[in-house]
Amino acid sequence: MAVFACAGCGAVLTAPVSRVALPVHARRSYGHGLLPALMEPGTYAVDPEPSGPPWRGWSEIGAEEAAARGVFAPVRSLSFAAPGAIAVAPGDIREVALIPERCDGYCLGLDGRDGPNLACVHCGRAVATRIDDCSYWQAVWLAPGAVRRLPAGPDRPTVAWEALAEEWEDTPPVEPSGAWSPGWAAAVGTSLAHLVAASAGAPVAVPPGLPAEMFGPALDVLLPPGRPARRAVLAGPARPASGPAPDIALVPRQPQTGQVWQPPGTTTAVPLAADVWLHLTFPRARLPVPVTGGLPDGVLRDDPLPLHPWEPFRPDREAFLHTLARLPAVRQPWLREVYDRVRERPYGRPF
Structure with a gap:
């Protein structure tokens, strides 16, 4: 188990969480309604790929540089942000406050378009992005350079x-x-x-x-x-x-x-x-038939x-x-x- 703390002041920002694999649908959007939380309570996952701004278009990158970043066919753009964003369930976040000027969204909530929108309440450092707009899986994405992972007890056993x-x-x-x-x-x-x-x-x-x-x-x-x-x-x-x-x-x-x-x-x-x-x-x-009780014969x-x-x-x-x-x-x-x-x-x- 682990907790994540502010890299600036050391305040603990999450409940104890255990690592799991990143869900395959983590970066996909769907429909126009509110979706449930991406992560189960008490878990976290790390995105190995960069995500978020700055973005660079394919014509600017070129095939050789893209291949060095693990992309082997043309895409519209690639993120040049730091890899390693950490996803947790919104209910597992602690000691943070919204940054009002970064709370834009498309429809019913926040979509993270303005960058990190959650700040540590103790030092004001921007530490995470809350996503809860329609079409998006609800999650808090901790910025990899803004938090530190701290041990918080034994890890959950890995399922054989x-x-x-x-x-x-x-x-x-x-x-x-x-x-x-x-x-x-x-x-x-x-x-x-x-x-x-x-x-x-x-x-x-x-x-x-x-x-x-x-x-x-x-x-x-x-x-x-x-x-x-x-x-x-x-x-x-x-x-x-x-x-x-x-x-x-x-x-x-x-x-x-x-x-x-x-x-x-x-x-x-x-x-x-x-x-x-x-x-x-x-x-x-x-x-x-029901597990307990029963139904009339033939029903x-x-x-x-x-x-x-x-x-x-x-x-x-x-x-x-x-x-x-x-x-x-x-x-x-x-x-x-x-x-x-x-x-x-x-x-x-x-x-």
Whole structure:
């Protein structure tokens, strides 16, 4: 466990928090309503990439400098701020006050456009940015150069791979409104970039059911037909791949450390957010009768109704492009053509 303190005066600014991997949807926006908190209470995550101003356009940066910063295909702009912003839940922040002149936003709250908008109440140092506007995940982003990490007790034990299914929660793909979960859209968009890169330009066959619904239509659009399909399966702890060794395995990313589970042999690993992987791999059947009590003979449960989406699933296009631009493989001509096609057609299939 740790707390974060003001680098200026040493005042403690957070409750004790434990590190987890940065959620894949952390920098994605969604819809026009208020979204929930990005981070679970008592946790924090570090963004390894720079974020926020100053920004520089692609024509100013150039391909060589961008590649040195881990970006291998054209993007509109890149942040040249310091990497390492720290995300915490708004309820875990302490001893800070809003900076009134930096409280602009688009619609219903703060979007951080003016830079850090929270200051330490003890010394006045700008230390963090609160985000709570519509379309954005609510979070407080601590500026890496403005805070210091201090120990605050033993760390939470890391969940073992073998215990992942028992100790970590999955996330349903459909929200109560009938909309697809934006977290799923971002997770699938991110993994789709890895999956397309792992295809080597050949079609990819994914398992039937929900995995096919998530990935199948996008793979059909993005990859050319005609070559023998590469076989992709769900694999991971307590879920060994069955049958002949697959070409590609969709595997979980450890939710605390971010480590990717490695399949045996020469199978290529494609990482998938752990909560999404768990739901795809170990779907929880909805009981037709109550756990306690009972229903009359011949009567099955009809409340609550099962959740069904009201539109086809679409992966998050921005998550796909962001991830693919940061894979060195995108410099291959066939994969660069996929990237350019998606980038130039913002409303094209399958996004």
